[in-house]
Each structure stands twice: as C-alpha cells, then as structure tokens.
Amino acid sequence: MICWLWKASDMTEPLKVALLGCGVVGSAVARRLHDDARDLAARVGAPLQITGVAVRDITRPRPESGVDASLFTTDAESLVERADLVVELMGGIEPARSLLLRAIEHGASVVTANKALLGEDGPQLFEAADARGVDLSYEAAVAGAIPLLRPLRESLAGDSVRRVMGIVNGTTNFILDKMDRTGAALDDVLAEAQQLGYAEADPTADVEGYDARAKAAILASLAFHTRVATPDVYCEGIMGVTAEDIRAARKIGLVVKLLAICERTDEGVSARVHPTLVPRSHPLGSVREAFNAVFVETELAGQLMFYGKGAGAEPTASAVLGDLVQAARHRLDGGHGPGESAYADLPLLPIAQSQTSYFVRLDVLDRPGVLAQVANVLGEQGVSIESMRQGVRRSGDGLAMLEIVTHRASDAALARTVDQLRMLDDVHAVTSVLRVEGM
Numbered sequence: 001m002i003c004w005l006w007k008a009s010d011m012t013e014p015l016k017v018a019l020l021g022c023g024v025v026g027s028a029v030a031r032r033l034h035d036d037a038r039d040l041a042a043r044v045g046a047p048l049q050i051t052g053v054a055v056r057d058i059t060r061p062r063p064e065s066g067v068d069a070s071l072f073t074t075d076a077e078s079l080v081e082r083a084d085l086v087v088e089l090m091g092g093i094e095p096a097r098s099l100l101l102r103a104i105e106h107g108a109s110v111v112t113a114n115k116a117l118l119g120e121d122g123p124q125l126f127e128a129a130d131a132r133g134v135d136l137s138y139e140a141a142v143a144g145a146i147p148l149l150r151p152l153r154e155s156l157a158g159d160s161v162r163r164v165m166g167i168v169n170g171t172t173n174f175i176l177d178k179m180d181r182t183g184a185a186l187d188d189v190l191a192e193a194q195q196l197g198y199a200e201a202d203p204t205a206d207v208e209g210y211d212a213r214a215k216a217a218i219l220a221s222l223a224f225h226t227r228v229a230t231p232d233v234y235c236e237g238i239m240g241v242t243a244e245d246i247r248a249a250r251k252i253g254l255v256v257k258l259l260a261i262c263e264r265t266d267e268g269v270s271a272r273v274h275p276t277l278v279p280r281s282h283p284l285g286s287v288r289e290a291f292n293a294v295f296v297e298t299e300l301a302g303q304l305m306f307y308g309k310g311a312g313a314e315p316t317a318s319a320v321l322g323d324l325v326q327a328a329r330h331r332l333d334g335g336h337g338p339g340e341s342a343y344a345d346l347p348l349l350p351i352a353q354s355q356t357s358y359f360v361r362l363d364v365l366d367r368p369g370v371l372a373q374v375a376n377v378l379g380e381q382g383v384s385i386e387s388m389r390q391g392v393r394r395s396g397d398g399l400a401m402l403e404i405v406t407h408r409a410s411d412a413a414l415a416r417t418v419d420q421l422r423m424l425d426d427v428h429a430v431t432s433v434l435r436v437e438g439m
C-alpha cells in the first residue's frame with residue numbers, strides 16, 4: 001500500500017506560477033505541472049498553481065499542455081505582476097527581458113531557459129534579482145536536462161575551475177553525428193533535427209554556433225567568476241564542415257564535434273566555440289545524436305564529466321521544473337539561492353592567444369620538394385608537426401593531398417602559417433583548417 005506523507009492540511013497557500021510561452025518546452029512544463037501536481041506540491045510544501053500562460057494566440061488549442069483554455073492570455077505584463085514564480089520559455093531578447101525584469105521588480109522569482117538573453121544581458125537580470133532578493137535560475141539554458149550550472153554554482157563553489165569543454169548544442173551534434181555515420185548532406189539532417197524539436201526556431205542559431213556561443217558565455221562566467229558575454233566568445237559554426245573533412249578525419253581516427261571550450265590560464269580566461277576534431281576514443285568523440293557532454297577540470301576535484309540530453313521538450317522541462325521547485329522552496333523559506341558571482345573579474349583573452357593542435361589539409365603539386373617546403377613554413381612559424389600524411393587525389397589533375405596534424409600552437413602562429421602556405425607556388429589550395437583537442 002502506498003502511504004502518502006503529504007496531506008492537504010499540511011499545505012500552505014498555493015504558489016502562483018506564470019508561464020511565458022507555450023511552445024516545445026513550455027507545453028511540456030505545463031503538462032508536468034498538471035500531471036505531477038501532487039508530487040510537486042509534496043516536494044515544495046505548497047501546490048504550484050498555474051495562474052496564466054502567456055501566448056501569442058489564445059484561440060489556438062494546445063491540448064498537449066493540459067492547460068485549461070481560460071488560462072491562456074496575451075497580457076503577459078499583468079500576468080507577471082501577479083505571480084510568485086515566473087517561468088520564461090518564449091525565447092529571444094524582447095519581450096522576454098522586459099517581462100523578466102518586470103516580474104523581478106514585482107518580487108517574483110524567475111526561471112528561464114533563455115541562453116540568448118542571459119548571454120547578452122545576464123548581468124542586468126542578476127543585478128535586478130540580487131537587489132530584489134529573488135532567485136534567477138537557468139539550469140535549462142545550458143546542456144538542457146544535464147545538471148551542470150548548479151554543480152558549477154554550488155557544488156564546486158569551494159574549488160577552482162580550470163577548464164570547461166564540451167558539446168553543448170544537440171542539433172549540431174545530431175547533424176555531425178549523422179553526417180559521420182551516413183555521409184548524408186547537412187541540409188537533410190538539419191530538417192530532421194528540426195522535426196525532432198532539437199533545433200531553435202531559427203536553426204541559424206544552432207548551425208552558426210550562436211547557441212553554443214551564448215552557452216559558453218554562461219559557462220565561462222560561472223566557472224571563472226568573471227563576466228563573459230556572448231560577444232566575448234570566439235565563434236565558428238558548422239556550415240563550413242564538409243563531408244570530405246569528416247571522411248578525412250575518420251581515416252586518422254578523429255571525429256568532428258562542435259565544442260565550447262572555456263579556459264583559465266595565468267593570463268586570464270578565454271571562451272571559444274568551433275568545429276573541433278577529437279579522437280574517436282575520447283569520451284566526447286563517442287557522444288551520439290543530440291546528446292550533450294561536458295568535461296569540467298578543477299584544481300581539487302580533477303576531471304568531472306556531465307552527460308545527457310541537452311535538448312528536447314521533456315529533458316528541458318526536467319531542468320526547468322528542478323529550478324522551479326527549488327525557487328518555490330526558497331520562497332516558502334523566505335530565502336534565495338546564490339546570485340551572480342563575478343568578483344574575480346579576470347582579463348578576457350583574444351582567440352589569438354589560444355593554444356591547440358591543428359589539422360591542416362592542402363592540395364599541393366605532386367612533385368619532389370613540396371613536403372620540405374611545407375615543413376619549412378611550419379618550422380619558421382614555430383609550429384611543430386605531430387604527423388604528416390600524403391594522399392593521392394583521384395581526379396588525375398597532378399595534385400596530391402597533404403594532411404598535417406600539428407602539436408599545440410597558438411592561434412596566431414597557425415594563422416600566420418596558413419597565410420604563408422597559401423603563398424607557396426606549389427600549394428594549390430589550403431582546403432581545410434580544423435582545431436584538434438583531446439589528443
């Protein structure tokens with residue numbers, strides 16, 4: 001027999017929850033608030049009552065959300081003024097920012113999954129939440145369901161993070177993984193990712209790396225106690241990754257992943273997002289489909305790995321609801337969680353100072369002395385060669401293909417090297433330059 005410890009008489013007044021947006025994630029959150037109301041109330045100590053859901057069109061039926069049609073409204077402003085807890089799942093910058101600020105001003109704790117907004121305007125929102133003494137929580141904004149931000153904010157608060165490196169965009173991982181396994185074209189795979197609900201409404205944010213860039217800004221800010229905004233993050237998306245790059249990488253045991261890499265060195269902190277080659281044997285190399293995985297390296301804990309679903313309605317709803325329950329508990333206790341921590345204020349380093357290995361592919365004239373010329377250019381720039389391999393092109397055009405993997409070098413040295421290689425008469429084209437990590 002199931003014995004419920006919770007009784008209606010134990011409960012305080014319901015906490016009023018306003019939901020902003022009822023799309024992929026919003027409707028999954030609403031559905032769980034409805035279906036799991038009893039459990040959630042027992043965990044919080046008070047029922048969570050949806051008092052309204054802001055949508056653009058109240059006439060559209062949304063049976064999947066389980067929300068009573070009378071609760072849909074287009075008047076988001078007055079909805080947030082009456083709420084104890086506001087969950088923003090509209091996405092975009094405006095009106096999400098104004099609505100969250102308005103909610104905070106009226107004393108509500110807020111939960112959001114909106115990395116675009118946090119990456120752009122996190123400090124303004126944090127300052128408002130700190131000043132009002134309310135929670136601003138956003139676990140779903142980075143790596144969806146994976147508990148990652150709370151560990152960085154709370155569990156690792158006594159440690160020093162040196163590096164955060166991972167796959168934080170499910171759509172691009174889905175695309176790159178599918179291209180790797182099937183040789184399919186990027187556009188076909190993207191359409192599938194959109195159908196599965198992984199891609200942003202405008203998938204440019206995924207494929208150009210902007211989504212991962214905003215997440216990298218959030219991660220670097222939390223990890224290094226330093227404000228890092230989206231424009232501070234170097235960003236290259238996956239649109240330039242060709243089937244040929246993927247095939248060439250496969251031949252030498254590497255796989256292409258879009259990585260967000262946040263590092264702390266003696267000089268400062270850096271954050272970058274770019275397609276990266278990693279060994280197939282590396283834990284990030286075996287992350288499939290839309291899964292996310294993030295490595296965190298700290299001084300005391302050493303290496304930690306976080307893995308799970310970074311996108312999709314229900315996984316994202318899990319993180320949103322976790323934040324909501326925590327904010328509701330704080331509300332009942334009269335306290336709030338940690339606010340922004342940016343005390344370290346470390347210098348932000350340009351991409352030119354980043355150190356990594358590189359994979360460079362060239363089409364060269366197939367004649368004696370070419371290898372020596374190429375090796376000479378790398379040597380002059382202080383870029384050391386890890387391996388060099390020559391392949392034959394099938395086209396019979398007198399060209400050979402040269403693939404070089406370097407040891408770690410600065411981005412600036414590599415850029416100079418590529419410029420010099422392009423100037424050699426025997427180099428027909430530099431067809432690919434990709435960074436390599438985890439070797």
Ligand SMILES: NC(=O)C1=CN([C@@H]2O[C@H](COP(=O)(O)OP(=O)(O)OC[C@H]3O[C@@H](n4cnc5c(N)ncnc54)[C@H](O)[C@@H]3O)[C@@H](O)[C@H]2O)C=CC1
Nearest residue numbers: 021022023024025054055056089090091113114311312316
């Ligand atoms: N879909 C996913 O897997 C994940 C999404 N997120 C984030 O969650 C948020 C929501 O994403 P989705 O649910 O996927 O987007 P969506 O596009 O499915 O849903 C957003 C909803 O908000 C509504 N909306 C937009 N502006 C509005 C306004 N001014 N007033 C009323 N309603 C408005 C839209 O009509 C739409 O129904 C975004 O910030 C996104 O970045 C975060 C992690 C994963």
Ligand SMILES: N[C@@H](CC=O)C(=O)O
Nearest residue numbers: 169170171198200311
């Ligand atoms: N479009 C994003 C959704 C989650 O943030 C992704 O693909 O990871």
Ligand code: NA
Nearest residue numbers: 139143144146
């Ligand atoms: Na998360």
